[in-house]
Structure formats: C-alpha cells, structure tokens
Amino acid sequence: MKSVFAKRTAATLVTLLLMFVSFVAGNFTGILVQPVLAQHTTPPEFGVFWETWDLVVEYFVDRDKVDYKTMTYGAIQGMLNTLGDDNHTVFFPPDEAKQQASALEGSFEGIGAYVQEEEGKFVIISPIHGSPADEAGIVAGDVVLAVNGAEITGKAEWEVISLIRGPAGSSVNLSILHPGAQKPIDLSIKRGWIDIESVLWARIPGTTYAHLQITQFASDTSRELRTALQAILADRTDNKAVTGIMLDLRNNPGGYLQEALRVAYQFLPEGDVILHEQDAAGKITTYRVEGNGMAREIRMVVLINGGSASASEIVAGALQENGRAKLVGTATIGTGTVLRPFSLSDGSVLRLGVTNWLTPNRELIKGHGIQPDMVVEQESTVELMDSVKLGELSAAEVRADPDLQFQAALSWLTTPNLPPAQQAVHSPSAE
Numbered sequence: 001m002k003s004v005f006a007k008r009t010a011a012t013l014v015t016l017l018l019m020f021v022s023f024v025a026g027n028f029t030g031i032l033v034q035p036v037l038a039q040h041t042t043p044p045e046f047g048v049f050w051e052t053w054d055l056v057v058e059y060f061v062d063r064d065k066v067d068y069k070t071m072t073y074g075a076i077q078g079m080l081n082t083l084g085d086d087n088h089t090v091f092f093p094p095d096e097a098k099q100q101a102s103a104l105e106g107s108f109e110g111i112g113a114y115v116q117e118e119e120g121k122f123v124i125i126s127p128i129h130g131s132p133a134d135e136a137g138i139v140a141g142d143v144v145l146a147v148n149g150a151e152i153t154g155k156a157e158w159e160v161i162s163l164i165r166g167p168a169g170s171s172v173n174l175s176i177l178h179p180g181a182q183k184p185i186d187l188s189i190k191r192g193w194i195d196i197e198s199v200l201w202a203r204i205p206g207t208t209y210a211h212l213q214i215t216q217f218a219s220d221t222s223r224e225l226r227t228a229l230q231a232i233l234a235d236r237t238d239n240k241a242v243t244g245i246m247l248d249l250r251n252n253p254g255g256y257l258q259e260a261l262r263v264a265y266q267f268l269p270e271g272d273v274i275l276h277e278q279d280a281a282g283k284i285t286t287y288r289v290e291g292n293g294m295a296r297e298i299r300m301v302v303l304i305n306g307g308s309a310s311a312s313e314i315v316a317g318a319l320q321e322n323g324r325a326k327l328v329g330t331a332t333i334g335t336g337t338v339l340r341p342f343s344l345s346d347g348s349v350l351r352l353g354v355t356n357w358l359t360p361n362r363e364l365i366k367g368h369g370i371q372p373d374m375v376v377e378q379e380s381t382v383e384l385m386d387s388v389k390l391g392e393l394s395a396a397e398v399r400a401d402p403d404l405q406f407q408a409a410l411s412w413l414t415t416p417n418l419p420p421a422q423q424a425v426h427s428p429s430a431e
Helices: 002-009 044-059 068-081 094-103 157-164 221-234 257-265 311-321 395-399 404-414
Strands: 090-092 107-110 113-118 121-127 143-147 171-177 185-190 192-195 199-203 209-214 244-248 273-279 284-288 299-304 326-329 337-343 349-358 374-377 424-426
Touching: 044 068, 068 090, 090 094, 094 157, 143 157, 157 171, 199 221, 209 221, 209 404, 221 257, 244 404, 257 273, 257 311, 273 311, 299 311, 299 404, 311 326, 326 404, 374 404
Parallel strands: 209 244, 244 299, 299 326, 326 374, 374 424
Antiparallel strands: 090 349, 107 192, 113 121, 121 143, 143 171, 171 185, 199 209, 273 284, 273 349, 337 349
C-alpha cells in the first residue's frame, strides 16, 4: 500500500486529464476505430444546404473568413446537435481525435486537472495530486476564463482542451477565477507527462475498511483492480484484516465497456446480470458475470455523484440492483449509450451512439442516471476524499474531513442497517 502512495505522490509532473463528461464519458464496444466510406443517398432536403454553401462561397464579403474546413466541421456538429444525444455522440476534428485516442490509454501531456463544462463555464472539478495544476494552486471550483490571454467564452470544449494541452516542459498561461473571489488571477503552469493509474486504494485510518478509487475505465483498469484487491485482502494493518470496501466512482467519466464488465466480475456472483444493451431495432443483448471474483462477499458501499458517467454508471447500477452494495452521494449524469467510433477520411472521428444501456432491471440509464440509496449533497468546491489524501491523514483528521459523502459512506459501512435514503444529507453551504 505504501508503494502505491509513493508512486502516486512522486508524480510531480502529470498530464492534463481533461476527462470532462461531454467528451470522454463515452464507452466503446471495442478499442479499434472503424473506418467508414462515404456511401449515402442525399435526401432532397439537403439541396438547400448546397444552395447556402454556394452563395457563401460566391458572395460573402469578408473573403478571409471563408474557411471551408471550419464550415464543414461546423455543419457536421450542427447536424449532430439535432439528434439530442447531448454530451455523448460527438465529432472530433483530426487534432482532437489524436488527443482523445490516447485518453483511455492513461497517457497525457498537460497540466493535470479534471474539468467539465458547467452552464457555459469551463470548471475545474479537481486537480490531480502532485500535478503542475495542483502545485500552481488550482483548486476545485476554479473557473478558467482565458488561455494564453485569449478568452475562451463561446469556444467549443475540444478547442479549449487543445489550447491548454501541449508538450511536457512547455508552459501555458491561464486566467483563473477562484471560488468566492471577485477578481481572476493569472497563473503560468509548466505542463508535464505521466502515465496515470486508474485504480488507487488506501486503508481508512482507524478502521478496518479500504477506500478503493477507480478514476476511469481505461484499457488496463481490470488488471490494476485485481492487483489492488490482492493487496487489500492481504492487508493486516494493526493485525486487523479489511472487512469492508468503499468503492469511489465519483467524477469517473467512464471508458471501455469491457473493462466495466471485468470490474463487475470482481464484486458480483457469477451469473448476475450486469447490464442489457438495446439497439435501434429493439434487440436486447444481456451481459452476465463470468468466472471468479476476488471480492464477492466483502461488505461494500459505493460513492457516486454528478460526475459519474457511462461505465461507472453501469457498475454502480449493477451493484445496486443486484443487492450487492448501497449507493451514497448524488445522481449520476445519465450517459448510458454505447458509442461506436468511426474514422473519417481526413482523420476526424465520429463517435455515434448506437445502442442504449439498461440496468439489470431494464431501466434506461440515458437521461435518468443512477439514483443513490442515500442522497448526500455538497458543494462542488469541497475537496473530495481520495486514496492519496487518506495516506496523509490521521484517524482524527479523517473523521473531521468536510467530504460529507465520504463520511456518510463510512457511517454506512460501520452501521450497515442504517435506514435508506428517505433521508438526505446536505452540506450547510449547499442550502
């Protein structure tokens, strides 16, 4: 366990993990991007598009602003917007497609922060411990107003990411508005590079419980989980074995479907339904637990919030509906769609929702999310407890921590017969 802390804490130069919900919350049925050829029948309604295109090309007065590529990409995005699959089905221009291709492999270059768009604002969910962002003073709830002196209001999220990301060793200047501040500050941050672990764990001081955190469902998450579970089950701190696990899926944006299934295998009995997939024709495919699992009997509680998406929603829903664990926190985002990636001729990538996910009880995840058994609301500016932080705190400091979701989950582990979530816990500042 100590080696995990040391490895994590020593990461003084980490990546920009911009895994905000709208881009990386998707989950993929495979790793390879499928090429697609232009085979189509143009509907008669499309004629008006070409009429407009030709008029712009021939008559628009500001000739220097006529950019065919930008016009094309804008038209594609406008078409996808009409589908109503907001923050899921998405089009990536070539440069962004290359950035996203490496995202779920766990390797990035940048400043090291989780972000998402909230009401048109580019908000920091949390900096990564030991990252350039963390060392520069970035905190949860910070709003990014400008990058390298250029305001980002109105820019697409992928454009903002492209501006912030860059080669390790280079610097980026950000205008940041701290929570509660009246005036923004300017920060110069030196970018870094690191391979990020997707599974972290720590013994909760003063207890016989382990905090197990899955930050994303990357290509090697299930392998990392097996390693972590081996260490958890072998741990004998103060000559006491671990008797319960707090699985933390908060702000987990998702990842590979296959990894979500393999994670569920570790906690659920063989044969239990993990999820159903329903395609456009209404055909349903059911996925069940297979093989052996390492932690199918140990007591569990699961933390979720509005940043938990896709693959994390699958795991949370499966654990809840199979009666394996209670969920604590707030409702997940509700992005339960399988995205199929298509590679376009110019290097762009279209990730298109092709099937919907249903919980074991056949409840639609998309647009609804997974509801917690105990609702615990708190401000997004509250620093969430994590496995790294737990390695630095005493038992008394843990009990005094302001993360009310963590505290409620710990109480549930300690007293598993607490009444379910007819009760809701609120942070005083959230009222």
